[in-house]
Amino acid sequence: MTMRKLFGCFAVSVLVSILSLNAGQGIRVFISVDMEGLAGVVAGDQVSAGGSDYGMARRWATEEANAAIQGALDAGATEIIVNDSHGSMRNILAHELNPAARLITGSPKPLSMMQGIDETFDAVIFIGYHARAGSFDGVLDHTYSGASVYSLTVNGREVGETELNAMIAGYFGVPVVMVAGDRTLSEQIRDMLGGEVVTSVVKESIGRTAANTLVPSEAQKLIRDNTRRGIEMRNQISPLRHNGPYRYEIEFLNSAQAENAELIPGVERSGPRSVEFIQQDFIESFRLFRAVLLVAR
Numbered sequence: 001m002t003m004r005k006l007f008g009c010f011a012v013s014v015l016v017s018i019l020s021l022n023a024g025q026g027i028r029v030f031i032s033v034d035m036e037g038l039a040g041v042v043a044g045d046q047v048s049a050g051g052s053d054y055g056m057a058r059r060w061a062t063e064e065a066n067a068a069i070q071g072a073l074d075a076g077a078t079e080i081i082v083n084d085s086h087g088s089m090r091n092i093l094a095h096e097l098n099p100a101a102r103l104i105t106g107s108p109k110p111l112s113m114m115q116g117i118d119e120t121f122d123a124v125i126f127i128g129y130h131a132r133a134g135s136f137d138g139v140l141d142h143t144y145s146g147a148s149v150y151s152l153t154v155n156g157r158e159v160g161e162t163e164l165n166a167m168i169a170g171y172f173g174v175p176v177v178m179v180a181g182d183r184t185l186s187e188q189i190r191d192m193l194g195g196e197v198v199t200s201v202v203k204e205s206i207g208r209t210a211a212n213t214l215v216p217s218e219a220q221k222l223i224r225d226n227t228r229r230g231i232e233m234r235n236q237i238s239p240l241r242h243n244g245p246y247r248y249e250i251e252f253l254n255s256a257q258a259e260n261a262e263l264i265p266g267v268e269r270s271g272p273r274s275v276e277f278i279q280q281d282f283i284e285s286f287r288l289f290r291a292v293l294l295v296a297r
């Protein structure tokens, strides 16, 4: 080996060790952004493409995402992924997002609202999230599909998309450290994740389509500060891990939806409007849940 080649090998190995040192020290943050739980949002036309106030609400979604990104940077985040998680999943204004983050946009995505998460992340943030279907005073409460899901239980426990998405993060060993939405969501998620999770209550729900809300700029200050705090506390917050097998029971709005869902092998009818299934692996169970919703619709 010539001196030049030897030096080349040395330089490469130094570079590799610097990179792996950085990878070990970096803080990777995953941010999932829904819309029903944004400050100022109380009605369906604000969160439906084509609705008269949709353009304004998607700006608020982008600004709340930016507040979380800024909070993550304050906490020393070295890599930030934002996953657009509402409806068509093309709501966030890409050109207005803080360029410190990368954006996952569009649908469908295999992990849906959690697309992009894996075991290399250190913390998960939920922005604009909402209470599960059938909540008292939950602004625009629903579970994945307002048009079909009346209720969902996993291993006997009623869950909404916030809990289900927290379980996906937990599967990869990553804790959810900060959740922003209304008061009802905050209570539900504390009940499921424990008191350590930081919540940003951006509105007090008065009913399904009414709230006493912070104005967006105040909500964004709260989210920035709480995101930093949540990430700093990440080692005290446990990932939401559950052992399999996973038994899902889905009650639909009507019996035709259950009839469609039971066409899928492994999915059994458990009542006039409901089906159930069991899976050993959590990600497989989540994929089957999404397939059931698609078929039911």
Ligand SMILES: [Zn+2]
Pocket: 034, 035, 036, 085, 086, 087
């Ligand atoms: Zn949504």
